[in-house]
Amino acid sequence: MLKFARSRSKMTQDQLAERLNVSTSLIAKFETNRLIPKHDTARDLDAVFDSGEMFQESAAEARAFSGELVFIRPWLEFEQRxxxxxxxxxxxxxxxxxxxxxxxxxxxxxxxxxxxxxxxxxxxxxxxxxxxxxxxxxxxxxxxxxxxxxxxxxxxxxxxxxxxxxxxxxxxxxxxxxxxxxxxxxxxxxxxxxxxxxxxxxxxxxxxxxxxxxxxxxxxxxxxxxxxxxxxxxxxxxxxxxxxxxxxxxxxxx
CATH class of the missing domain: 3.30.870 (Endonuclease; Chain A)
Known part of the structure; x- marks a missing residue:
């Protein structure tokens, strides 16, 4: 969702990271499903893309269901690196x-x-x-x-x-x-x-x-x-x- 919104706005990862005052690598982790944005970051994403509460709701939902997949997360971190x-x-x-x-x-x-x-x-x-x-x-x-x-x-x-x-x-x-x-x-x-x-x-x-x-x-x-x-x-x-x-x-x- 974030990658789609960013691409539609013709914004690079570096530009978005600068708008949010975070690292570019953090944006990359969001876009490859390696990390879920925290509430404040999700709120800032909604503000940047004027998307209401879309990112806040999606991040909350992802956190709610993440327990079922928690066992594989350490492996995915190794896999990505x-x-x-x-x-x-x-x-x-x-x-x-x-x-x-x-x-x-x-x-x-x-x-x-x-x-x-x-x-x-x-x-x-x-x-x-x-x-x-x-x-x-x-x-x-x-x-x-x-x-x-x-x-x-x-x-x-x-x-x-x-x-x-x-x-x-x-x-x-x-x-x-x-x-x-x-x-x-x-x-x-x-x-x-x-x-x-x-x-x-x-x-x-x-x-x-x-x-x-x-x-x-x-x-x-x-x-x-x-x-x-x-x-x-x-x-x-x-x-x-x-x-x-x-x-x-x-x-x-x-």
């Missing part, structure tokens, strides 16, 4: 690579408790900006199970578009996606998804489950996760065969 992310997903497309319609279908149909579907989708899409930022775009190395390519999420068109989007993302020099084929049988990745982020020269991990998520910072436990990651990669196809498999799956969805 990461120079490299290694992600493994055995069941769904990694969040950083999801299209709008795939994310919408997943959040709507998979039992995820979100009070604002549109806001949740927008937040997920905004996370991917780290892959295309001008200043040192984050490197992403993702491994997915072949089941991710075959499991219908949304319509066949949603799946086809999503898989084509993965292929397009791999055209970026900082993005790589490989696939563990179904023929691999049992392998360490069947224990569940994991992610590793390199931030300020150190690695942190994240484990997700149906109830919450856990950020892993203990060096020994992070090292154990890295061993699991490397074991999973051994079962994945090389880059070119992986892309060919993704493209074949995309065509199978029509």
């Amino acid at each position: 990461a120079t490299m992310i290694r992600s493994f997903q055995p069941t769904v497309v990694p969040g950083l690579l999801q299209t709008e319609e795939y994310a919408r279908a997943l959040l709507r149909d998979a039992g995820t408790r979100v009070p604002d579907l549109d806001g949740a989708v927008a937040s997920r899409l905004a996370r991917a900006e780290i892959l295309r930022r001008d200043d040192q775009p984050c490197r992403l190395f993702a491994v997915v199970d072949e089941a991710v390519l075959r499991r219908p999420v949304g319509s066949p068109k949603v799946m086809a578009d999503q898989l084509h989007a993965i292929v397009q993302a791999c055209a970026l020099p900082n993005v790589s996606v490989t696939v563990v084929p179904a023929s691999a049988g049992a392998y360490p990745g069947l224990n569940g998804p994991l992610a590793l982020a390199t931030v300020d020269g150190r690695n942190v991990g994240f484990l997700d489950d149906p109830l919450d998520g856990r950020v892993i910072e203990d060096p020994d436990r992070v090292a154990a996760l890295e061993e699991v990651w490397e074991a999973i990669r051994e079962y994945a196809l090389p880059a070119r065969p992986s892309l060919e498999l993704i493209m074949e799956a995309a065509e199978s969805w029509g």
Whole structure:
């Protein structure tokens, strides 16, 4: 909402920050859903854009519902600052690579408790900006199970578009996606998804489950996760065969 209002007013982040007497980085965090404006700041935003109480009400609503997502916030902070992310997903497309319609279908149909579907989708899409930022775009190395390519999420068109989007993302020099084929049988990745982020020269991990998520910072436990990651990669196809498999799956969805 803030980015839309600012763009419509033809105002840069620096100009808005100056009007509010805050840092430009704070404005950027508001626009990428990393922080919720405090009441006074939201009131000042409404004054700048002559928007009544829109920002005040939206910020209050976001704070009211933020408890459901509080467990993931520490990870999102690391993710936004990461120079490299290694992600493994055995069941769904990694969040950083999801299209709008795939994310919408997943959040709507998979039992995820979100009070604002549109806001949740927008937040997920905004996370991917780290892959295309001008200043040192984050490197992403993702491994997915072949089941991710075959499991219908949304319509066949949603799946086809999503898989084509993965292929397009791999055209970026900082993005790589490989696939563990179904023929691999049992392998360490069947224990569940994991992610590793390199931030300020150190690695942190994240484990997700149906109830919450856990950020892993203990060096020994992070090292154990890295061993699991490397074991999973051994079962994945090389880059070119992986892309060919993704493209074949995309065509199978029509």
